Amino acid sequence: MSTTLTVKGQVTIPKQIRDALNLQPGSLVDFAVNRDGEVVLHKAPQNNKRKLDRFEAARGKADVAWRTQDLMALLRGCT
Template structure:
């Protein structure tokens, strides 16, 4: 099986290979070189969560304001 490299460095993984590895759109993959210099494609180990990373995760729990939610809402509402 062969595929053509695009100008962006992308290739299409043949369906037979995708099916054998259980790859679906969005599946993470790993590339490696073996001792013979051949490229090996592996299905990457995922955390079991295919959802995109939460952009608020880094900030969650960092607030040092001792207010309760209802106090803050009363302040914001006027």
């Protein structure tokens, strides 16, 4: 299975590998080189104490179901 290295040194991990390691967006990964010079990818332990940024902390917290027209009226000052 091959992939192309970008000018920034980035590669896309193929879907079969992401599925096999249960990698999700934001997952931590570890790279190692074994004695044969092969690169080995491991799913890293997730640090549950990672500080959420202000947007992640607020995500999913809204408890008001706004209708679009009501929200737009509020934001525009047209009450």
